[in-house]
Amino acid sequence: MPEMSVTTDQREITFAQAIREALAEEMRRDPTVCILGEDVAEAGTPFKVLAGLLEEFGKDRVLDTPISEAGFTGLAVGAAMTGMRPIVDIMFGDFITLTMDQMVNQAAKVHYMSGGHWKAPMVMRTTLGATRRSAAQHSQSLHAWFCHVPGLKVILPSTPYDAKGLLKTAIRDDNPVVFFEDKMMYKLKGHVPAADYTLPLGVADVKREGEDITLVATSSMVQVALGAAAMLEEIGISAEVVDPRTLWPLDENTLIQSARKTSRAIVLDEGYERYGVTAEIASLIAAGAFYDLDAPVKRMGAMHVPIPFSPPLEDMTVPTEQTVFEAARKMCGR
């Protein structure tokens, strides 16, 4: 277990370190917490997020599995129902396809169908995000699929601070929770207090305050929105960046109030734009802030194509600081 070199209130750690800290702290606190997935033990995952956990907690609590997502997810659901708090690692979010029956028909339903007798307190950690040159099967952002299913909670942290606080809450939650990490964000540094803390689900965070336009952004798009906001500031447009942080439960009120304040909103999410998270949030804002809007709510998500391997083409499929800046500028009539 590598020790954190900085332990003051101002310390900065990476997103990956924040995840690792949350896991380690919860595993120390609660002996029922365990990790299972492909390459989670010796390898510490290809992203090295879990490096050191095997050494501290041993093979009984950090389990390498075969390449069999449906199988070990089912294993986790059963373990959760019988008293454990398993954390399933699905290396690439693209492969949640294989876990769907276990998550949607078993984990999400068991509490309801058993009349509250059973529960499935498990966390599925997985990834999203393009622009890693990983091609069409390793670059998708499919979190909208889980948001569509009652009985699952869905978390999309965008900073090291949020990641740690929300993951600890997710592990302590008695419901199945899916935790999406942007695979491009693991090296992002940010302030994380050394002291133990958790963050509540269903509470959005205003990442930047502004007056002229609201940029609702999730996960990877939060940094894009903050970059676009900085560009907008240079031409005199004050953008507010709001991060819902959890897509279910969803803090509708904060999103609507922000749009009511600024009169304009763009919703950014790296999932496919069609039938996606942006549609849901844009619709909530349109309904909740209708009489305070000066323009139709705009959505920006991934292009409706398989993510290309070609770097120039891949970069065109997702919103960037430049495209968000242009869209916001146009919406503000500049």
Add this chain to the structure above:
Amino acid sequence: MPISVVMPALGMAQETGKLISWLKREGEPVTKGEPLLEVETDKAVMEVESPEGGVLAGITAQPGDEVQVGRTIAWILKPGEAVPTNGYGHVVPAVAATNLANAIVAARTAESVVAPRSDSARVKISPKARRLAAEHGIDPAQLRGTGPAGEILAADVLAAAEARPATDLAPAAADQSPLAAKNAVLLPRSSPVARLMAERTTQSWTTIPHFFLARELDTSALLAARHDLSASVQKSYRVKLSLSDLLIGLIARVLARHPRMNASWLDGKVRPNSDINICLAIAVADGVVAPVITYADKGPLGAIALQRHQLTERARASRLQPSDLAGGTFTLSNLGMFDVDAFTAIITPPQVAILAAGRITDRVVAVAGQPAVRPMITLTLSSDHRVIDGARAAEFMRDLAAAVAEPQKWLLQ
């Protein structure tokens, strides 16, 4: 050559027009036919289109100004041109309504260059701006949008609310009595039609010496004529013949014998009108309008019915054209459909008379010394005593009574 923009005459005898707003700013490019300004005439608020393409410059009239018809209020410049300083330039002919014939021609011409004001429902406006406009009592149609596609935004409404003079506040602001405050909430803000109605009737009632003559007439023959003629009108014109149509036809033919009743009072003089154009007062949502049935003394009754039908439809849809409202020489106001027995009406200047028709209802009257039941109507004539005296008005009413008694004979004349 710079093209002048002049205050147009959109109605008969219109001397001034009130500039409501510029739809383009100084220095802004305009294309030919694009709405350029809004003008309030004596009848309605109209958009006036640009006579030429170029750049708007040299604006000399501001919103709210009463401007003499024909006066240059701005210029349309081509690249490299400057605003003329001596007042010369290619002046677009203003519609000088010195006499009725010109006015009618002018109004017809105006139809091609003047578009009816778009109603507020079709104004491009954001939901927030629409809500704020309602809260501030601002008509969005009067605003100019600064949105990416010209839509009205919240900031435009707030700027207009800020700029509005204190005198334009809701009436309740002046009168703090609880009742006034309550009414102010209940009554919608005045529309242009309602505001014009208030201005015109006040002007008429306070400047014209009105006097009134009433006649009670047996309408048996009139009802019979409608019965006899309605089938052929329906067949030829596909409209239902109304009593108003018959009355308009008869009034027009009687007016032909009484040119003074068909005259105008302008600049202290009686000016005869060569044509007989009857205005028919029509109730609409926010007041009353009186579109014109032209040449009512000529042509068949069906033509009157058709005109009346079309004008009524347009009036109710708020789609009357300037030409629909211009050139009237006499007005008929019929409140029979509201079961009014009799009433007196206010003259529409520069006309000199208006006829008020009550309902037709069965009454017991003496016929050859015996009580008999007859469908009676009360017609009340309001006349301008500067032009008409009692005897002349009585003669007109005598002939009108004769026409009502023998409608088919008069209509065939």
